[in-house]
Amino acid sequence: MSAELSPAEKGKFISARRAVDYVQDGMKLGLGTGSTAAWMVKCLARRVQQEGLQISCAATSTRTAELAKSLGLDVRALDDLGWLDLTIDGADEFDPELSLIKGGGAALLQEKIVASASDQMIVITDPAKEVASLGAFPLPVEVIPFGAMTTKALIEQMLTEMDVAGREVTLRMAGDKALRTDENNLILDLHLQKIGNARELSLMLNQIPGVVENGLFIDICDIVVIGDGAGKVTVKDISDGSSHTEAVTVTAADYSFADPKQ
CATH class of the missing domain: 3.40.50.1360 (Rossmann fold)
Structure with a gap:
């Protein structure tokens, strides 16, 4: 090139x-x-x-x-x-x-x-x-397909107690279908805008049944x-x-x- x-x-x-x-x-x-x-x-x-x-x-x-x-x-x-x-x-x-x-x-x-x-x-x-505080980029969370919308609801409920500026959660799509990862899981994107305590949020997310892993690398x-x-x-x-x-x-x-x- x-x-x-x-x-x-x-x-x-x-x-x-x-x-x-x-x-x-x-x-x-x-x-x-x-x-x-x-x-x-x-x-x-x-x-x-x-x-x-x-x-x-x-x-x-x-x-x-x-x-x-x-x-x-x-x-x-x-x-x-x-x-x-x-x-x-x-x-x-x-x-x-x-x-x-x-x-x-x-x-x-x-x-x-x-x-x-x-x-x-x-x-x-x-x-x-480079950012002063994480969160402007939507935080990806990998979840298993079974009960994915229930997992989404549990995440939304948990976010009401977290120090974040936004709480919208969306299912990542690939065209008109839900995106699948290499492990055949789904991705939920958390539109948080600003994360006050990334360490606490990461721990709380991974305690929710259905969550495989989150995109916070601490x-x-x-x-x-x-x-x-x-x-x-x-x-x-x-x-x-x-x-x-x-x-x-x-x-x-x-x-x-x-x-x-x-």
Whole structure:
């Protein structure tokens, strides 16, 4: 691909390429899902091809697994790999404590399992995803199909006692049918606008029968890499509270592979 990227896509590419620098030979990696993660998979495959890295990967969705395999990466089941060294994934929102909302791509369950089974999680994102308080992005909750509307009603009732600014709950659709996850579950999107206590909300949601998992990632992310289409990348590390920005030069040759699949 030689066409110029939009600023948004350039930012995604910059963050993905920078995050791949953390990968070392012999690592077992978790591969995230979404448009930014797709750039990461392509950048990772290029490093493997150019440097001969020996790595193995667990994917967080069927579409990520298919993309990674098509690029020659060694993709295995998470149970076959055991504990992972590093997971690199995107996010829909992140706050100053590097708490996240994830699940815009309906892969939050596998994403949370893989990230929780890793020594370190790096999130790749863009400046628009940084917020002072989580909640502007609808919070996804994965629920089993049986009694899904009852589960929805229980969530709505629970939200009346939570510190949130909105309480609308909608069933995520794919065309005229309810969207199904890789595990054949459903997604409820919670339009909360602002979450006062994300930790409490996460715990309360997961106590409701029918809820499989929610899209709040608390105390899981270690580093956020923020790519800016203007030509810079910022790295925030929760372990030492550091934040530094680097200038980045990107040419068409750097992203000359095919467009990432969503």
